[in-house]
Amino acid sequence: MLQIVIPAFNEERRLPRTLRELRRHVGVHRGVLGRVEVIVVDNASTDATAEVARAASSAAMPVRVVRCDRRGKGAAVRAGLLATDAELVCFMDADGATGLDALEVAWRHLLLGADAVIGSRGLAESDTAARHCRTRSTGAAAYRRIAGRLLPGIADTQCGFKLFRGDLVRSVVTDLRTAGFSFDVELLVLLRAAGARIEEIPVTWVDVPGSTFVPARHGAGAFAELVRIAWSTRDLARPVPAGLAGLGGAASLSTMPVAAALPAGGAG
Template sequence: MVVPAYNEEERLPRTLARLHEYYSGQGYRYEVIVVSDGSADRTRELVEDFAKGHPEFRVIEYQPNHGKGYAVRTGIEQAKGELILFCDADLATPQEETEKLLEHMAKGADVAIGSRPLRESTLEVHQPFYREMLGRSFNKLVQLLAIRGIEDTQCGFKMFTPEAAREIFRRCKLDGFGFDFESLMIARDLGLRIDEVPIRWSHQEGSKVVLMRDGPRMLLDLVKLRLAGKRKRLALRG
């Protein structure tokens, strides 16, 4: 598992404890890689302290901050599991939902993604109205311009086979929040099977997405990817 983290010292103690509590009770081995994306707080120290008693956990740190896409890519490139999941540090999607993704992977999916708009999904705590409406509108644009048939590209709960992760993320170039739809566009370009999975989800305060700053950037990235075409999207990073 890869957990991107930028200045998450307030959330991490609860998050790390919950990840350990849940996954240590399952019948499979696991690892948790927390990627400190240029954090200026005690993110690294907290993970290192926790890892002293929990060897399944480790931290990668670098400076300066590059963005969530860069952090996820860095963690995935070092992950060693038979399956690779990334999730947000706020655990907006409860870890129990891992089992739903695993079911789809066992049935042949290359990528399984949590999806909030599906009818079977449960949104236990909604985002503020304006954020939810903007998010839905953006997903419609993604479907129109890039990835038809996928309702939710931005949910931070996605699982990959190692082979799919390697082929996708060695081509991903976006360092910011647009990496979610970029990775799925590339997966679609590669002909990989992507399963959307209904999940439980609860809005958590403290999102790092600043709508007036990141929204236009993501839209511009989306348009650039669409105009680039399949051949350029599949080109390896330089």
């Protein structure tokens, strides 16, 4: 079985369409995906997120609602992943920004031996026609540079689509401490330290209006989280990803303590 976790903070407007498209997609691709259950994590919403989620439940694609009172996407995804018990576990955003074809592609990669497959907007084949405003793009570029030091070889840590071996992700997510938007970085660092094979796949990605990420409000917090992740994981083993093993620069970066790889004085 595949369980799909959807973190949702006040998503009554964007969630119904996402669940509708997901149900249609799962119906068409049932032969590949098998049984699919959705777990919507209602992240202390003050709107009808839980109600619209429950209303979308059907025999073909059951939708369960889990409540998480601790705010933040990281806290919500952690709660959702801990509520899973399937062999395959995925999370994706409530706005349906990532093309759902990524599900079958990621599923095949897992079948061929990957432990985690992450959607990417940073590969040559990625299709990300509509982009965010310039302020956010500039911030995102700086963020990617720092995240890239912690996770050599990974072009995009922040895409809201990731698929995992269930037992593995459940075993590391208990240690996840980052409650905000930078949780992806900590999760990937923990997975890599656990020896996971992480593969990045290109996705089709559209900017869906109504983003809950407000650069002015969440940007600084996301950078601060990055610094904390670098510090708190400084003693973890950082295995060199197989594809980078021969590359001097990347390999030496990945073996140096992460804190040392950060610019002096923090990330900001």
